[in-house]
Amino acid sequence: MTNNFSVSRRGFLATSAALVVTVAAPKIAVAQNVDPNALGAFIRIEPEGEVTFVSPTFEMGQGSLSGLALIVADELGADWNKIKVVNAPVAPAYNVPGTPVQYAAGSQAVRRWHAPLRLAAAQARTMLTEAAASQWDVPVAECRTQDGFVIHKASGNRVPFADIVSDAAQLPVPEAPALRDDNPLTGSNVTRIDLPSKTNGTAIYGIDVRVPEMVYAAIRQAPVFRAALVSVDASALDGMPGIIEVVELEDAVAVVADSFWKAKQAVEALDVEFAKSTYDYLATEDIAQSQKLQLDTRFAVASVNEGSAFSMIRDASNVYSSDYDVPYLHHMTMEPMCCTAHITDDTCEFWVPTQYSSAVRGVGMRVSGLPAEQVIVNTTHMGGGLGRKFEMDYVDQSAKIAKQVGRPVQLIWTREEDVQHGRYRPMMTARLTASIAEDGTPEAMRIRLVGPSIPEFRNGIPFKNGFDFRAGLGITTETESAPGKLQQYKLDNLLAEIIYQPAHVPVGSWRSVGASENGFFIESFIDELAHEAGRDPVEFRRTMLRDSPRGLAVFDRVVEEFDWDAELPEGHFKGIAFSEAVGSIVVQAVEVSMENDEPKVHRVVCAIDCGKAIHPDSVEAQTVGCIIMGISSALYEKITITDGHCAESNFYDYRVLTLEETPDIQVHIMESDYNIGGVGEAAIPGTAPALANAIFAATGKRIRSLPIIDHI
Amino acid sequence: MQALTINGIEQEVDLADDTPLLWVLRDELDMTGTKFGCGVGLCGACSVHVDGEVVRSCQLSVGDAVGSEITTIEGLAGTSDQHRLQIAWIEKQVPQCGYCQSGMLMAAAALLAEHPKPTDEQIDSAMTNICRCGTYPRVRAAIHRAAEMG
Numbered sequence: 001m002t003n004n005f006s007v008s009r010r011g012f013l014a015t016s017a018a019l020v021v022t023v024a025a026p027k028i029a030v031a032q033n034v035d036p037n038a039l040g041a042f043i044r045i046e047p048e049g050e051v052t053f054v055s056p057t058f059e060m061g062q063g064s065l066s067g068l069a070l071i072v073a074d075e076l077g078a079d080w081n082k083i084k085v086v087n088a089p090v091a092p093a094y095n096v097p098g099t100p101v102q103y104a105a106g107s108q109a110v111r112r113w114h115a116p117l118r119l120a121a122a123q124a125r126t127m128l129t130e131a132a133a134s135q136w137d138v139p140v141a142e143c144r145t146q147d148g149f150v151i152h153k154a155s156g157n158r159v160p161f162a163d164i165v166s167d168a169a170q171l172p173v174p175e176a177p178a179l180r181d182d183n184p185l186t187g188s189n190v191t192r193i194d195l196p197s198k199t200n201g202t203a204i205y206g207i208d209v210r211v212p213e214m215v216y217a218a219i220r221q222a223p224v225f226r227a228a229l230v231s232v233d234a235s236a237l238d239g240m241p242g243i244i245e246v247v248e249l250e251d252a253v254a255v256v257a258d259s260f261w262k263a264k265q266a267v268e269a270l271d272v273e274f275a276k277s278t279y280d281y282l283a284t285e286d287i288a289q290s291q292k293l294q295l296d297t298r299f300a301v302a303s304v305n306e307g308s309a310f311s312m313i314r315d316a317s318n319v320y321s322s323d324y325d326v327p328y329l330h331h332m333t334m335e336p337m338c339c340t341a342h343i344t345d346d347t348c349e350f351w352v353p354t355q356y357s358s359a360v361r362g363v364g365m366r367v368s369g370l371p372a373e374q375v376i377v378n379t380t381h382m383g384g385g386l387g388r389k390f391e392m393d394y395v396d397q398s399a400k401i402a403k404q405v406g407r408p409v410q411l412i413w414t415r416e417e418d419v420q421h422g423r424y425r426p427m428m429t430a431r432l433t434a435s436i437a438e439d440g441t442p443e444a445m446r447i448r449l450v451g452p453s454i455p456e457f458r459n460g461i462p463f464k465n466g467f468d469f470r471a472g473l474g475i476t477t478e479t480e481s482a483p484g485k486l487q488q489y490k491l492d493n494l495l496a497e498i499i500y501q502p503a504h505v506p507v508g509s510w511r512s513v514g515a516s517e518n519g520f521f522i523e524s525f526i527d528e529l530a531h532e533a534g535r536d537p538v539e540f541r542r543t544m545l546r547d548s549p550r551g552l553a554v555f556d557r558v559v560e561e562f563d564w565d566a567e568l569p570e571g572h573f574k575g576i577a578f579s580e581a582v583g584s585i586v587v588q589a590v591e592v593s594m595e596n597d598e599p600k601v602h603r604v605v606c607a608i609d610c611g612k613a614i615h616p617d618s619v620e621a622q623t624v625g626c627i628i629m630g631i632s633s634a635l636y637e638k639i640t641i642t643d644g645h646c647a648e649s650n651f652y653d654y655r656v657l658t659l660e661e662t663p664d665i666q667v668h669i670m671e672s673d674y675n676i677g678g679v680g681e682a683a684i685p686g687t688a689p690a691l692a693n694a695i696f697a698a699t700g701k702r703i704r705s706l707p708i709i710d711h712i
Numbered sequence: 713m714q715a716l717t718i719n720g721i722e723q724e725v726d727l728a729d730d731t732p733l734l735w736v737l738r739d740e741l742d743m744t745g746t747k748f749g750c751g752v753g754l755c756g757a758c759s760v761h762v763d764g765e766v767v768r769s770c771q772l773s774v775g776d777a778v779g780s781e782i783t784t785i786e787g788l789a790g791t792s793d794q795h796r797l798q799i800a801w802i803e804k805q806v807p808q809c810g811y812c813q814s815g816m817l818m819a820a821a822a823l824l825a826e827h828p829k830p831t832d833e834q835i836d837s838a839m840t841n842i843c844r845c846g847t848y849p850r851v852r853a854a855i856h857r858a859a860e861m862g
Contacts, residue, residue, distance in 0.1 A: 061809030061845045191802060198810030199798040201745020201785035205811060208744035216739065241728075260748075261735035334749050334757060334811040334844050383747070383811030384844050415750045617805055621850070625808060628846030651754040651842060659848040660836040 041093035042120045043072060049148060049162025051078045053085050056094035056102065057109040058355060059194055060385030061625075062680040063618035064109035066192040070615055071114055074185035075121035077145025078161075085193050087379045090361045090372075101358040105390050105509065107582035107678025110614055114676055118179060124168075126177040131167035132159050144180075189617040194381070205383045206353030207412060209340045214408040215244055217401050218263035221252040221421050222274040224644035225504050229253055233271035240266055247401045254401050260412050279504045279644040284427070287641065288325065291429035291501050294450040295323065300497035301463060303472040306485040307493030312444035316435030322528055324432070324704045326517045327638035329425035329510055330654055335383020336418040337394035340410040341402035343368045348375045348399070349408075353382040355390040363392050367399035386629075387509035391423045391458075419654055420646040423508025424639050426451045428471075428517045432525040440533020441544055444493035445486065447475060447521065452507050453500050462500045471498050474515025474685050475522065478583040481550040481674055486522070487580040488551030489544045505641055511629060512681035515581035519685020520634075520692070520706065523577040527693045528702065537693065538564055541578055550672060551578065554585045554607045557668055562589040562605040569593075572602065575694025579686035582678030584610040588627065588686045590663075592694045597712055599695055601631055601661075604687075607668040610677040616669050623667045623683045630687025632657035635708050714778050718743070719787025729775030734758045736774045737784060745785035745814050749842070756841030759815035760784045766822035785814035788821060797821055800858035808845035815841050820855050829859050 044052040053072045059065040069085045072078070088094040094102045097112045125145050132150035133140035136157050143152050151158045197203035222229065232253050234246050242262040247254045253272055257263035313319060340351040341364075348368035354360050357377045364375035382389050398411040413421070428451035434442035454470050456462035475496050477487055485494040510516060530540035538559055545552045555578055558564075568574060568591060576589040591603040604627050613619045636655040640647040648654040692703040695712070705711050713726045718741070725740050737743045737760075746769060749757030753771040760769045761783040789795045797820050807813045816839070823830055823838040830838070835855055843851070 059809075061807075063808070189805075192805055194810065195802045195805060195807055198807035198813050199801045199817060200789070200794075201743075201814050203810055204744075205747075207748060210742055210744070259735060259739035261731055261739060332844055334755065334809065334842070335747070336749075382809060384809045386844070412748070415752070621805065621808060621847075624849055625846035628848060629844070650752055651750050652752065656842060656844065657846075657848075658842065659839045659851060662846075662848040665849055 041088070041091065042117060043076065043124050045124065045161055045165045047162065047165060049160050049165065051076065051083050051148070051161065053083060054088045055085050056088050056096070056113060058087060058104040058357070058379050058382065060104065060355065060382035060389065062109070062622060063192055063615065064104065065194060067110050067614050067618060068113055068117055069193055070185050070190065071110070071117050072121045074183045075118045075180060076125050077147070079148035080185060080190050082148060083193070090357045090377045095358070101356070103356040103358065103390065104385070105355050105387065107680040107682065111583060111676050111678055114614070122177040122179050123173055125180070126174045127168040127171045128161060128164055130171055131164045135159075135164070135167065186614055187616065189615065192618065203381050205335050206340070206351065206380045207335055207338045207383070209351040209380060209410060211340065211342065211351065211408045214340065214410055215256050215258055215405065216260040216263045217247070217254045217256045217398070217409050217411040218260060218267040219252050219254040219397060219411060219413060219417060220267050220270065220272060221417060223420065224274065224277045224279055225421070225506055226251050227277040228275040230273040230275050236269040236271065237266050240269070245405055246270070247404050249397060249400055252397065254397070254411065256401065256405050256409055264414060277644060282504070282641060282644045284327070284641045287427060287501070287503050287505070288429065291325070291427070291450040292323070294499045294501055295429060295431045295448055297499055300448060300499045301467050302495060302497050303467040303469065304476055304485060304494055304496035307444065309444040309446050309493040309495035312493055313433055313435045313446055316444070318436040319433060320436055320529060320532055321431060321433040322525055322704060323430065324521045324524060325429045326427065326520060326706045328427045328505060328641070329633055329637050330419055330422040330639050330648070331384070331386040331388035331510060332419070332654060332656060333382070333384030333386055333388050336415055337388070337413040338411060339395050339398035340408060341398040342408035343399065343403045346370070346374055349378070350376070350395065351378045351380060352395060353380050353389055354395065355382070355385045355387070356392070359392050360395050363395045363399055367396065367403055386511045387513070388423060391508050393421070393423070415651070416649045419649050421506070422639065422646070423457070423506050425510030425516060426454065426507040430517070430521045432521055434525070434529060436529070436533070439543070440529060440535055441540070442491060442529060445491060445495070447496045448499065449497065450499040450501050452503050452505070454507050454509060454513070456500070456502070457507050468498055468500070470509065471514045472496055472518070473513050474518035474579070474581050477580060479580065479585070479674060479677070481548055483547035487578070488548035488585060490547040491544070504644070511626070512581050512684040515579070515681070515685045519577070519579045519581065520688040523579065523686065523689030524692050524702070524704065527689070527696065537576060541576070545578070550609060550674065551585055554609045554670055555587045557607040557670060558587040558589050558605055561607070561666065561668055564589065573694050573698035575690045575692065575697060577686040577690035577693060581685050582682050583675065584608055584677030584679060584682040586623070586683045586686050588683065588690045590690045590694050592691065592698060594698055598709060599635060599691065599712070601663040601691065603663050604665045606666065606683060607670055608679070608682060609670045609672050609674070610679050610682065611672055611674045612676050613669050613671055619669050619679050620667045622679045624665050626681065626683035627665055627687050628657055628662060630684050631691065634688035634691050634706055638707050638710070714774050716774070716777055716782060717780070718782045719784060725774065727774055730773045732770050733760070733772045733774055733777045733782070734769040737769065743784055743786055747811055747814055749812065754842070755812070756815040756819060757812050759818040759841065761818060761822060764822070764825065766819050785817060788817060795821065796861040797824070797854070797858045800854040800861065804850050804854040804857060806847050806850040806854050808847055812841055812843045816843065816851055820851070820858070823855065824859060824862065828862055830855060
């Protein structure tokens with residue numbers, strides 16, 4: 001039955017954290033003398049010269065694995081076509097710089113790892129060149145590395161890393177080696193490392209893990225979130241083949257069988273009773289109504305309070321205000337939640353598609369009762385993450401099931417479980433108010449947000465240091481090029497408040513988190529202000545961007561590439577939006593028409609300034625991907641709560657954008673000398689408002705509530 | 713007992729006739745290149761070829777697959793190293809997370825077999841697979857590129 005088994009297992013070990021336990025110690029673990037926990041962990045050069053990069057981040061499609069490998073290969077002078085990349089185990093060395101944990105989120109991989117990885121590679125390169133220079137008796141300054149060789153041009157000497165690595169390993173590690181100024185890979189579009197395996201079926205995702213003695217689990221979770229499991233009648237399973245065990249969890253029941261299909265059929269055949277819940281009759285409308293009422297409350301927590309926005313608006317004679325809202329959204333990763341766990345007396349091992357390996361280890365320690373050293377976390381490719389695989393619910397379940405069954409168990413959620421038990425992008429309600437200067441631009445702005453708190457759902461604490469920073473993302477700035485407080489706009493008086501609305505609906509980080517809705521609120525509002533002032537939305541925004549040459553340059557590029565002043569075909573309309581998120585600046589202009597009362601998107605022109613583009617092709621891919629997800633969510637997507645549970649269940653009632661509906665998308669990458677910005681989430685926030693602004697131009701109807709198709 | 717011909721190799725399994733081919737491939741034969749995405753025939757991640765036609769393997773029972781020539785992503789290249797679609801896919805750097813790409817490639821291969829030089833409209837109507845990363849524009853470009861190579 002397991003003809004491919006041994007191949008899968010070997011392939012997996014070779015690309016997983018198993019290297020810490022099974023691979024012989026390398027001859028050179030570069031820079032380990034400086035700080036064994038910080039640098040030696042990343043680059044291994046084997047005696048045969050093979051260069052392995054141990055990646056501290058995880059691949060979910062964002063391209064970071066290749067991006068970080070490129071930074072290392074380039075600085076080291078390694079051969080790109082031969083570099084190997086493996087995922088790091090959980091260890092302090094791999095914690096995201098500046099944090100105590102190891103994760104892939106917030107579009108941070110290149111931003112946070114660029115400098116430390118470049119340094120580690122420069123140290124290794126310096127040791128290699130010093131060893132070669134001393135062998136050849138030539139000045140080290142005349143030696144360089146390229147494609148896995150140390151080269152001395154004048155003498156014609158060249159030596160592969162393999163032949164010099166033992167000598168190099170004896171040398172002291174330079175503390176602050178010079179960085180090279182020729183970085184031929186940086187800015188090039190070399191082929192991403194994971195692509196071949198993603199075109200022939202050999203890439204291993206969480207759902208593809210196969211370990212000896214492994215069995216499968218299917219789960220049924222309480223439809224009303226977190227309702228307790230009361231009873232399970234398993235008599236329907238009598239005579240079903242392949243059934244191993246029924247496992248009762250707090251708010252779910254799982255069946256373990258020798259195949260997933262059998263487990264799934266069995267779990268669906270169970271007669272299960274969940275407890276009544278106080279939320280049994282709750283619907284989205286109730287939560288929305290409550291959030292709307294809260295807009296008027298006197299109590300709010302300020303996350304941004306710059307200048308004197310409150311009093312200026314209170315005392316102003318010309319004030320404009322609008323209310324907006326966005327629905328709960330699902331991530332809909334193509335790979336549903338899944339995790340393989342095995343707990344024995346002395347080890348707890350996971351094979352898991354996760355964005356947050358430190359937390360996986362924490363779950364392992366809690367469920368198994370074992371200390372950290374005995375919890376092994378093997379991370380796989382993720383079939384999409386989008387923020388959903390930052391969560392631990394599926395990991396926790398798999399550990400508990402594995403503990404009871406006593407052998408490796410792979411838990412797979414059906415698509416229905418995946419949709420109905422998401423960690424949704426919060427439904428948010430907002431009121432934006434501005435006092436208006438004579439020229440129609442805002443002098444002061446107040447942004448009131450009402451909604452649930454992601455930290456509260458995750459950790460039980462709604463605010464940290466007085467506010468929920470996630471809900472404020474996309475309002476202020478993460479760049480050094482901002483002239484004011486509102487992204488790149490010139491605005492000195494800004495009050496952003498959050499009113500916490502508890503709800504039983506699970507919420508989590510959805511690609512770009514708070515920026516995904518705040519971008520919609522702010523750029524819709526600015527468009528309204530422009531129309532209110534009778535000014536062209538492009539010219540109006542240019543006025544507001546006047547003190548950010550960087551923001552203005554990106555904006556003007558889109559205006560030019562879109563040919564904003566050109567006449568569009570009959571029945572076509574345009575909208576534009578500026579946005580800043582994850583430290584990058586994005587502007588998008590869209591062209592839409594209305595066909596049978598549904599908007600059709602024809603064209604999107606986008607420009608992005610993320611500082612340096614390490615791998616421009618990936619910047620393009622991520623930006624296009626964000627725009628497609630942005631169109632999809634703005635036009636169609638929403639999660640509805642009915643009788644306390646999620647009403648949607650699969651692709652037939654959670655509509656996402658298809659290939660046929662995808663417009664022509666142009667991305668212009670504008671490099672600058674500013675700090676490197678994130679890319680994986682940067683282009684999400686601007687798409688929805690650009691579309692809504694275009695629909696206003698087309699229909700005269702201002703879309704203040706998403707998804708758009710519900711409000712035309 | 714069911715005798716299946718998969719990528720030219722005969723394999724025997726012993727399962728309930730209504731077991732979907734998808735789970736036979738994945739759980740019984742450990743051929744994990746074919747992915748589970750929705751289980752209801754909508755997303756296309758589980759696409760394979762059955763007698764040359766693209767089929768969503770979560771909707772085909774093993775009983776009905778007996779006697780057919782089944783091709784999965786593992787067998788797409790046939791006797792060569794890579795199918796021209798796979799070459800084009802890498803050249804255009806199509807995959808992101810990559811999870812839907814096995815199904816995309818199988819659907820694209822069936823399209824090229826029927827229309828060696830497909831138009832955009834033919835690509836639009838044939839490629840109904842869902843990709844959450846948004847690789848659609850590159851899927852289009854890579855299909856055109858592979859068509860040129862053919």
